[in-house]
Amino acid sequence: MSDKNxxxxxxxxxxxxFEEGLTCADLALKVQKSFPLTAKLIEELVSENQVVExxxxxxxxxxxxxTYALQKGEMxxxxxxxxxxVTKIAIMDMQNNFVGPVQKVVLPLPNNPKxxxxxxxxxxxxxxxxxxxxxxxxxxxxxMPGFVDVKKGVxxxxxxxxxxxxxxxxxxxxxxxxxxxxxxxLIALAERRFGAARNETNAMVINIGWGxxxxxxxxxxxxxxxxxxxxxxxxxxxxxxxxxCSCGKMGCLETETSLLxxxxxxxxxLEAGRLSMLTSINFDDLEVACDLLIQAVHSGDQFAVxxxxxxxxxxxxxxxxxxxxxxxxxIILSGRGSCAGQIWLAPIQQALNEHCIPRxxxxxxxDISTLGLDAELIGAAALVMENFEKSQPALTAQSMGFNVAVx
Amino acid sequence: MSDKNxxxxxxxxxxxxFEEGLTCADLALKVQKSFPLTAKLIEELVSENQVVExxxxxxxxxxxxxTYALQKGEMxxxxxxxxxxVTKIAIMDMQNNFVGPVQKVVLPLPNNPKxxxxxxxxxxxxxxxxxxxxxxxxxxxxxMPGFVDVKKGVxxxxxxxxxxxxxxxxxxxxxxxxxxxxxxxLIALAERRFGAARNETNAMVINIGWGxxxxxxxxxxxxxxxxxxxxxxxxxxxxxxxxxCSCGKMGCLETETSLLxxxxxxxxxLEAGRLSMLTSINFDDLEVACDLLIQAVHSGDQFAVxxxxxxxxxxxxxxxxxxxxxxxxxIILSGRGSCAGQIWLAPIQQALNEHCIPRxxxxxxxDISTLGLDAELIGAAALVMENFEKSQPALTAQSMGFNVAVx
DNA sequence: TCAGACTTTTTTAATTTTTTAATAAGTTTC
DNA sequence: GAAACTTATTAAAAAATTAAAAAAGTCTGA
Numbered sequence: 001m002s003d004k005n006x007x008x009x010x011x012x013x014x015x016x017x018f019e020e021g022l023t024c025a026d027l028a029l030k031v032q033k034s035f036p037l038t039a040k041l042i043e044e045l046v047s048e049n050q051v052v053e054x055x056x057x058x059x060x061x062x063x064x065x066x067t068y069a070l071q072k073g074e075m076x077x078x079x080x081x082x083x084x085x086v087t088k089i090a091i092m093d094m095q096n097n098f099v100g101p102v103q104k105v106v107l108p109l110p111n112n113p114k115x116x117x118x119x120x121x122x123x124x125x126x127x128x129x130x131x132x133x134x135x136x137x138x139x140x141x142x143x144m145p146g147f148v149d150v151k152k153g154v155x156x157x158x159x160x161x162x163x164x165x166x167x168x169x170x171x172x173x174x175x176x177x178x179x180x181x182x183x184x185x186l187i188a189l190a191e192r193r194f195g196a197a198r199n200e201t202n203a204m205v206i207n208i209g210w211g212x213x214x215x216x217x218x219x220x221x222x223x224x225x226x227x228x229x230x231x232x233x234x235x236x237x238x239x240x241x242x243x244x245c246s247c248g249k250m251g252c253l254e255t256e257t258s259l260l261x262x263x264x265x266x267x268x269x270l271e272a273g274r275l276s277m278l279t280s281i282n283f284d285d286l287e288v289a290c291d292l293l294i295q296a297v298h299s300g301d302q303f304a305v306x307x308x309x310x311x312x313x314x315x316x317x318x319x320x321x322x323x324x325x326x327x328x329x330x331i332i333l334s335g336r337g338s339c340a341g342q343i344w345l346a347p348i349q350q351a352l353n354e355h356c357i358p359r360x361x362x363x364x365x366x367d368i369s370t371l372g373l374d375a376e377l378i379g380a381a382a383l384v385m386e387n388f389e390k391s392q393p394a395l396t397a398q399s400m401g402f403n404v405a406v407x
Numbered sequence: 408m409s410d411k412n413x414x415x416x417x418x419x420x421x422x423x424x425f426e427e428g429l430t431c432a433d434l435a436l437k438v439q440k441s442f443p444l445t446a447k448l449i450e451e452l453v454s455e456n457q458v459v460e461x462x463x464x465x466x467x468x469x470x471x472x473x474t475y476a477l478q479k480g481e482m483x484x485x486x487x488x489x490x491x492x493v494t495k496i497a498i499m500d501m502q503n504n505f506v507g508p509v510q511k512v513v514l515p516l517p518n519n520p521k522x523x524x525x526x527x528x529x530x531x532x533x534x535x536x537x538x539x540x541x542x543x544x545x546x547x548x549x550x551m552p553g554f555v556d557v558k559k560g561v562x563x564x565x566x567x568x569x570x571x572x573x574x575x576x577x578x579x580x581x582x583x584x585x586x587x588x589x590x591x592x593l594i595a596l597a598e599r600r601f602g603a604a605r606n607e608t609n610a611m612v613i614n615i616g617w618g619x620x621x622x623x624x625x626x627x628x629x630x631x632x633x634x635x636x637x638x639x640x641x642x643x644x645x646x647x648x649x650x651x652c653s654c655g656k657m658g659c660l661e662t663e664t665s666l667l668x669x670x671x672x673x674x675x676x677l678e679a680g681r682l683s684m685l686t687s688i689n690f691d692d693l694e695v696a697c698d699l700l701i702q703a704v705h706s707g708d709q710f711a712v713x714x715x716x717x718x719x720x721x722x723x724x725x726x727x728x729x730x731x732x733x734x735x736x737x738i739i740l741s742g743r744g745s746c747a748g749q750i751w752l753a754p755i756q757q758a759l760n761e762h763c764i765p766r767x768x769x770x771x772x773x774d775i776s777t778l779g780l781d782a783e784l785i786g787a788a789a790l791v792m793e794n795f796e797k798s799q800p801a802l803t804a805q806s807m808g809f810n811v812a813v814x
Numbered sequence: 815t816c817a818g819a820c821t822t823t824t825t826t827a828a829t830t831t832t833t834t835a836a837t838a839a840g841t842t843t844c
Numbered sequence: 845g846a847a848a849c850t851t852a853t854t855a856a857a858a859a860a861t862t863a864a865a866a867a868a869g870t871c872t873g874a
Binding site for chain 1 (some may be wrong): 849850851
């Protein structure tokens with residue numbers, strides 16, 4: 001049955017995307033097939049020019065096994081990372097390299113009925129400019145803030161389209177498979193697959209950005225919850241500070257920690273005459289201002305360090321809740337704010353010391369992202385590949401057979 | 408390969424334990440095997456007298472399928488539910504009925520080096536008294552409070568035995584497979600399999616007891632976290648009340664809500680002269696006092712209602728955190744406190760209204776346990792059956808073959 | 815009320831896949 | 845340098861899945 005083998009082949013390609021240099025035995029384990037079958041299918045993929053041999057792995061005491069990787073120049077991904085104001089579009093290859101420059105578009109999301117059509121236009125443009133044949137593009141992955149229902153392909157916060165799925169809509173316009181997810185979830189996916197949470201089964205990935213997002217890796221997989229809204233870390237009611245949050249409630253975590261809050265405090269402090277190397281900073285462009293502030297931290301500017309420390313302590317208070325509830329093995333600080341680096345660790349640890357049962361936090365390891373600002377784009381690409389086998393043509397539910405349909 | 412079929416047969420028996428009256432098609436789906444194979448194995452189980460036909464299921468428009476159930480009198484379970492002071496031991500059949508009376512033993516856990524040997528003695532006694540042949544006993548399931556590492560079989564809070572696994576220790580003494588888990592996890596397991604969370608894929612089960620426990624059902628399975636400590640709901644830092652908690656920290660959820668706290672407040676209130684139908688209550692026996700208090704709630708006693716309402720509101724504040732983080736489909740109130748019934752719902756809903764983003768709590772359904780005080784015993788039994796296929800003899804890792812070993 | 819069309823389950827037969835086994839080739843260790 | 849070990853390849857045997865046919869029961873419409 002050729003269709004069924006096609007499915008296994010897709011799985012093989014997917015595994016090789018997530019990890020290069022696997023041996024036939026590794027692949028057989030990962031796709032849960034026998035060695036002879038796996039070997040046969042890999043051989044076919046090699047002769048189809050989808051996969052190449054990459055030499056021999058080190059011996060473990062016997063004959064050295066052949067390793068495999070994806071053929072270069074055969075498959076590409078379209079990756080889109082949106083925030084409230086700016087959207088980044090990239091074409092990526094199977095080795096997580098950007099093909100051509102990453103395109104930045106100023107595209108405000110809130111109450112912007114034109115946003116969707118502009119987005120589609122810009123994606124088309126990016127594809128055209130790349131000069132890559134459409135048939136070599138596997139699909140489009142999009143990360144965006146808001147309440148995203150992955151299955152329905154809907155974002156309840158932005159890009160409304162009545163009840164229609166925006167993934168289907170974009171897909172129809174562009175002619176490629178389209179997948180969306182929440183920005184923090186995609187950052188977590190990127191860290192899980194290629195970053196600081198690689199191969200972790202139990203990790204909390206914190207997205208320190210204009211708010212504070214959370215992507216949950218539970219049992220090795222991205223956890224999304226009943227409707228896909230899991231990870232609303234920003235709005236857990238943790239403080240009795242009477243500060244009004246953007247969500248309408250009071251005392252949310254976000255009212256005591258976020259890059260936006262740090263910037264506000266920096267502005268207020270400087271206006272009140274705080275001494276700092278930042279005096280001439282311009283707060284109109286948030287991204288630039290944030291980068292400068294992080295630079296100041298690295299240079300040891302006392303005011304900047306103080307601001308980040310306070311924010312860190314409050315993130316730590318939130319993490320104490322997470323640790324109690326989910327007993328994670330590791331916590332990864334990612335997103336834009338993670339560029340500030342080690343500065344976060346001490347104040348967070350301080351908060352854990354104060355607010356956590358020792359047995360719980362002692363076995364939890366904290367780490368800082370290695371992916372930094374690219375995390376969301378990489379995650380959007382990974383999202384497409386996570387769904388790769390489903391997106392392959394010629395695979396109807398029936399042709400996939402009894403067992404597969406169960407999933 | 409007979410060993411491999413033995414594994415599938417174990418899975419079939421397990422599925423029939425969790426749900427009676429399944430058809431062959433149902434079972435084939437659940438064990439992920441083809442219909443012909445499943446049919447063959449069921450036939451074998453019937454002729455081995457392990458399974459019986461239970462008639463025909465209602466038609467869905469065609470031939471009515473045969474249904475199956477476990478043969479009665481062939482398999483039994485030993486189920487143990489411990490709390491800080493009292494331990495309950497029961498023998499259960501495959502239909503969740505108690506065989507003989509549930510044995511209650513006063514067995515204080517904290518700093519009690521004799522607790523383990525007494526426990527073993529009492530379990531032996533219960534088995535002997537039941538008059539059931541040992542070979543018909545599938546295993547022993549034990550629920551207890553504290554930090555339980557399910558995999559290692561260790562409880563870091565009670566019943567210390569150096570570094571040795573207490574499950575293995577008990578197993579050696581009794582000659583049966585033994586499994587342990589945290590009490591709240593087992594209550595969640597019971598609700599997931601037989602109670603208000605039946606077949607839910609995403610549920611939070613709250614154990615309202617002397618503390619406030621939590622069992623997480625995520626993706627249809629009990630979630631335990633990295634070391635098995637997930638669900639420490641009682642000690643999330645949620646209040647700025649300056650009250651010292653038993654864990655050494657301040658402001659834990661437990662300092663503002665729990666049956667113990669309600670009892671304390673009731674005592675203090677009555678001593679201060681609050682009018683109530685409870686005036687003659689004796690607070691020395693916690694269980695009795697708690698039952699009386701719950702009775703008072705059902706009778707509409709204003710003071711009792713007030714106490715439970717306040718506690719409910721604070722549970723609701725904790726639930727708001729859970730809903731933000733995990734976006735559950737349903738929340739089940741279980742454990743001893745759930746006997747108070749509907750009284751909890753209004754104050755909890757009130758707290759959600761105040762502390763939750765509407766989109767999140769609107770799709771979350773709240774429910775009250777139907778299992779009540781038996782939940783932990785049923786959960787302990789279910790724990791044994793969850794592990795049934797692993798606990799079958801004649802199944803070495805090698806005989807299970809390549810694919811199975813992957814898991 | 816009773817054919818006959820239609821569903822669904824069960825059984826049987828054919829196909830495919832996985833296992834198993836045997837052999838060859840390359841590494842490491844003693 | 846031989847023995848032990850691991851991977852790769854091939855072929856034959858065993859087992860499971862899939863597909864097709866038969867059986868059993870429901871439902872519809874005269």
